[in-house]
Amino acid sequence: MAVPTIxxxxxxxLVVLAVILALNGIISPGFFSIEIQNDRLYxxxxxxxxxxxPVTLLAxxxxxxxxxKGIDLSVGAVMAIVGAVAASLITSGYSLPATLAGSLFVGxxxxxxxxxxxxxxxxxxxxxxxxxxxAGRGIAQLITEGVILTFNDxxxxxxxxxxxxxxxxxxVIIWIIxxxxxxxxxxxxxxxxxxxxxxxxRRASTLSGVNSRVILLAVYAASGLCSAxxxxxxxxxxxxxxxxxxxxxxxxxxxxxxxxxxxxLLGGRFSLVGSLxxxxxxxxxxxxxxxxxxxxxxxxxxxxxxxxxxxxVQSPASQAAMANFRANRQTVAVKTESREHAAx
Amino acid sequence: xxxxxxxxSVRGVSKAFLGVSALENVxxxxxxxxxxxxxxxxxxxxxxxxxxxxxAYRRDEGEVLLEGVPIHPRDVVDAQKxxxxxxxxxxxxxxxxxxxxxxxxxxxxxxxxxxxVREMNxxxxxxxxxxxxxxDVTAPLANFSVAIQQVVAIARAVDISGKVLVLDEPTAxxxxxxxxxxxxxxxxxxxxxxxxxxxxxxxxQVYEIADxxxxxxxxxxxDTVPVAGLNRLKLVSMMLGRQLEADxxxxxxxxxxxxxxxxxxxxLGKRGNIDPLDLDIRQGEVVGxxxxxxSGRTETAQLVFGIxxxxxxxxxVAGKPINMSSPRKAIxxxxxxxxxxxxxxxxxxxxSVRENIIFALQAQRGWMRPLSRSEQETLADxxxxxxxxxxxxxxxxxxxxxxxxxxxxxxxxxxxxxPRFLILDxxxxxxxxxxxxxxxxxxxxxxxxxxxxxxxxxxxxxxVGYSSxxxxxxxxxxxxxxxGEEISTDHIMKAIALHGASGEAA
Numbered sequence: 021m022a023v024p025t026i027x028x029x030x031x032x033x034l035v036v037l038a039v040i041l042a043l044n045g046i047i048s049p050g051f052f053s054i055e056i057q058n059d060r061l062y063x064x065x066x067x068x069x070x071x072x073x074p075v076t077l078l079a080x081x082x083x084x085x086x087x088x089k090g091i092d093l094s095v096g097a098v099m100a101i102v103g104a105v106a107a108s109l110i111t112s113g114y115s116l117p118a119t120l121a122g123s124l125f126v127g128x129x130x131x132x133x134x135x136x137x138x139x140x141x142x143x144x145x146x147x148x149x150x151x152x153x154x155a156g157r158g159i160a161q162l163i164t165e166g167v168i169l170t171f172n173d174x175x176x177x178x179x180x181x182x183x184x185x186x187x188x189x190x191x192v193i194i195w196i197i198x199x200x201x202x203x204x205x206x207x208x209x210x211x212x213x214x215x216x217x218x219x220x221x222r223r224a225s226t227l228s229g230v231n232s233r234v235i236l237l238a239v240y241a242a243s244g245l246c247s248a249x250x251x252x253x254x255x256x257x258x259x260x261x262x263x264x265x266x267x268x269x270x271x272x273x274x275x276x277x278x279x280x281x282x283x284x285l286l287g288g289r290f291s292l293v294g295s296l297x298x299x300x301x302x303x304x305x306x307x308x309x310x311x312x313x314x315x316x317x318x319x320x321x322x323x324x325x326x327x328x329x330x331x332x333v334q335s336p337a338s339q340a341a342m343a344n345f346r347a348n349r350q351t352v353a354v355k356t357e358s359r360e361h362a363a364x
Numbered sequence: 365x366x367x368x369x370x371x372x373s374v375r376g377v378s379k380a381f382l383g384v385s386a387l388e389n390v391x392x393x394x395x396x397x398x399x400x401x402x403x404x405x406x407x408x409x410x411x412x413x414x415x416x417x418x419x420a421y422r423r424d425e426g427e428v429l430l431e432g433v434p435i436h437p438r439d440v441v442d443a444q445k446x447x448x449x450x451x452x453x454x455x456x457x458x459x460x461x462x463x464x465x466x467x468x469x470x471x472x473x474x475x476x477x478x479x480x481v482r483e484m485n486x487x488x489x490x491x492x493x494x495x496x497x498x499x500d501v502t503a504p505l506a507n508f509s510v511a512i513q514q515v516v517a518i519a520r521a522v523d524i525s526g527k528v529l530v531l532d533e534p535t536a537x538x539x540x541x542x543x544x545x546x547x548x549x550x551x552x553x554x555x556x557x558x559x560x561x562x563x564x565x566x567x568x569q570v571y572e573i574a575d576x577x578x579x580x581x582x583x584x585x586x587d588t589v590p591v592a593g594l595n596r597l598k599l600v601s602m603m604l605g606r607q608l609e610a611d612x613x614x615x616x617x618x619x620x621x622x623x624x625x626x627x628x629x630x631x632l633g634k635r636g637n638i639d640p641l642d643l644d645i646r647q648g649e650v651v652g653x654x655x656x657x658x659s660g661r662t663e664t665a666q667l668v669f670g671i672x673x674x675x676x677x678x679x680x681v682a683g684k685p686i687n688m689s690s691p692r693k694a695i696x697x698x699x700x701x702x703x704x705x706x707x708x709x710x711x712x713x714x715x716s717v718r719e720n721i722i723f724a725l726q727a728q729r730g731w732m733r734p735l736s737r738s739e740q741e742t743l744a745d746x747x748x749x750x751x752x753x754x755x756x757x758x759x760x761x762x763x764x765x766x767x768x769x770x771x772x773x774x775x776x777x778x779x780x781x782x783p784r785f786l787i788l789d790x791x792x793x794x795x796x797x798x799x800x801x802x803x804x805x806x807x808x809x810x811x812x813x814x815x816x817x818x819x820x821x822x823x824x825x826x827x828v829g830y831s832s833x834x835x836x837x838x839x840x841x842x843x844x845x846x847x848g849e850e851i852s853t854d855h856i857m858k859a860i861a862l863h864g865a866s867g868e869a870a
Contacts, residue, residue, distance in 0.1 A: 214727065227671065228724040230723075231692060289714060
């Protein structure tokens with residue numbers, strides 16, 4: 021039985037995802053039904069893919085940052101900044117390409133700022149990115165001048181958040197393209213190896229000739245860019261920029277997606293596919309809780325409880341227990357086999 | 365050793381880590397009213413022995429007696445209660461607290477369940493008075509110099525423990541005047557009848573303060589001798605040992621000495637690290653660097669490889685001056701550097717043997733030009749075979765390999781970049797005998813194929829065996845350059861042991 025490596029390595033995430041989706045199916049019988057209306061796919065599963073776009077995008081950048089033993093707390097705030105930039109550009113009459121280019125540039129600049137603090141000034145990542153996390157919403161409010169900047173009359177930008185292409189919602193298409201690009205760039209070049217090496221041992225990497233500062237700068241820049249794309253989608257989705265609430269707490273969901281996806285916060289080996297699954301697991305949870313119709317005050321508690329269970333299952337202690345269990349079973353199997361051999 | 369009963373007596377103590385022996389059947393005796401220096405190079409077993417005495421490690425075999433009673437300290441706190449206190453090089457006190465709080469941390473005098481600050485300050489003043497230290501005990505410790513912090517640390521250790529005091533490189537960050545002040549305190553404690561174990565790399569200080577010396581090497585006891593009348597040269601040879609040098613003596617081609625140097629250092633130095641020095645290294649030449657720990661050996665290598673920036677002097681490669689501001693610059697010149705501390709500076713532990721081997725080459729090519737998987741595997745397999753790297757699998761994480769095999773992987777990492785100048789810092793430390801001989805053979809082989817090498821080693825016999833020239837460092841200064849017939853362990857040890865700048869043997 022030839023199971024592809026990628027499936028074998030991500031078995032725990034696949035199992036969790038399947039279990040949560042199955043539970044959703046039990047809670048809401050129509051969960052798996054998908055239909056086409058107005059040339060666009062509709063259904064709860066599509067909704068998971070669609071609503072999950074921001075966290076998925078954030079998780080892609082976050083994975084690279086965490087692989088270098090860093091963390092980026094500013095991603096939610098960068099979403100708010102970029103949403104504000106996009107809204108103010110489009111309402112000032114700029115074209116869609118100019119608005120998108122300007123928004124992505126601002127996100128990239130935010131990432132470079134974080135990267136410079138971490139790579140050039142050697143500030144601890146958690147503190148360095150905390151600065152923008154705190155300041156970011158203030159910056160976003162300055163841009164929107166304290167109001168929710170709406171753009172109901174700009175269908176071209178709204179299309180990014182709620183349009184569809186090839187029957188799929190635009191956000192889904194965007195995150196899938198970004199994910200494929202990220203995986204190709206990281207794994208088809210030597211970047212993945214160098215990022216992992218810096219995460220494991222930055223000093224040894226630098227002494228071996230790796231340009232650690234540039235690579236650190238690059239991963240934070242990438243994270244800023246991913247946050248920017250997520251910010252544009254979130255703003256386009258609600259047809260406005262809400263400086264206070266856009267991307268609020270999403271940095272936590274993104275970090276969680278990375279951890280659930282199997283990348284250690286200690287840096288080193290990382291898996292973008294794992295993080296994507298982590299993001300989908302989180303979104304399935306969110307959707308499932310909504311569909312179940314619990315009073316909203318329970319949502320966060322239920323989510324926390326389920327995530328706790330996932331993390332306990334993945335914890336080194338239970339992994340060791342599992343490995344022990346498997347090893348025992350294997351010895352038993354080997355013993356029976358050898359006995360069979362002997363019998364023959 | 366007239367006392368009937370020694371204060372502290374260690375008998376036949378052994379300790380191994382993961383099957384590697386760190387200490388083998390070591391005896392050590394400390395008398396009351398004695399300052400006993402414990403000497404040895406890195407990895408000699410000094411810190412293992414100290415950690416066993418102070419309860420940080422459990423011994424595998426042997427016994428430790430305090431005033432004739434066998435003790436089994438469970439941990440450092442337990443040892444302190446028994447009477448054994450330790451002061452480390454890095455003062456481990458809390459500099460944001462006051463002097464008095466530091467002295468009484470964890471055992472503050474109480475009044476109605478609260479700390480009696482007045483009583484604590486009064487007792488602190490009384491304690492420090494006995495050391496002739498009249499300072500404001502209510503001021504934060506950080507306000508005082510390292511030397512005074514050191515004395516406070518000693519006062520605390522003595523007040524808690526009071527029988528045996530271990531001083532682990534207490535003078536490493538002190539200036540001459542502060543060392544005197546510290547030694548006055550040590551002499552006073554000796555007069556009070558305490559036993560003091562003194563660890564230092566500075567031989568002058570050992571001669572000044574110690575009554576007797578115990579030398580360890582490779583986890584074994586070499587000897588315990590009184591300081592009075594001990595010849596310095598003999599002491600150095602006890603510390604460094606002598607190996608058979610005839611076995612590996614390399615024949616040196618006299619024509620290489622005339623060729624133009626590949627790398628030349630002129631007045632290269634960095635304050636506090638290494639005084640300015642001149643050195644030429646030619647192709648097909650191994651230049652050895654000898655000296656005790658802390659003599660500036662590693663610091664020199666770090667300047668040459670751009671890890672630290674020199675504040676004086678120049679480095680020229682093939683006649684052209686190079687601004688050696690980072691390892692990348694050095695690597696671009698065809699330099700390679702195997703560091704002394706493999707774990708923190710060398711291996712990338714979680715990555716596989718394959719990835720570690722291709723690592724420097726990949727870093728040099730840049731991220732845009734990845735080596736394909738098959739190229740990586742070919743390279744890895746070639747070096748695993750050529751250097752006989754023992755691993756079950758090229759995909760095994762390097763952290764699971766033995767020290768010798770990790771060192772070979774690091775050599776492979778650099779050889780894969782095809783360097784013209786290779787710097788090796790302690791290439792044979794902490795590796796097994798078989799790998800040891802192979803690495804020496806490799807050094808000779810690389811040199812004969814025209815590479816220029818700079819090798820730092822504490823193994824003098826080894827260094828004598830393969831070096832074309834040997835530079836001797838002492839106290840962060842280059843004190844001698846040995847060539848031709850002068851290259852011998854005797855000459856190296858004389859150069860290290862010599863007092864003052866004259867060229868005569870002690």
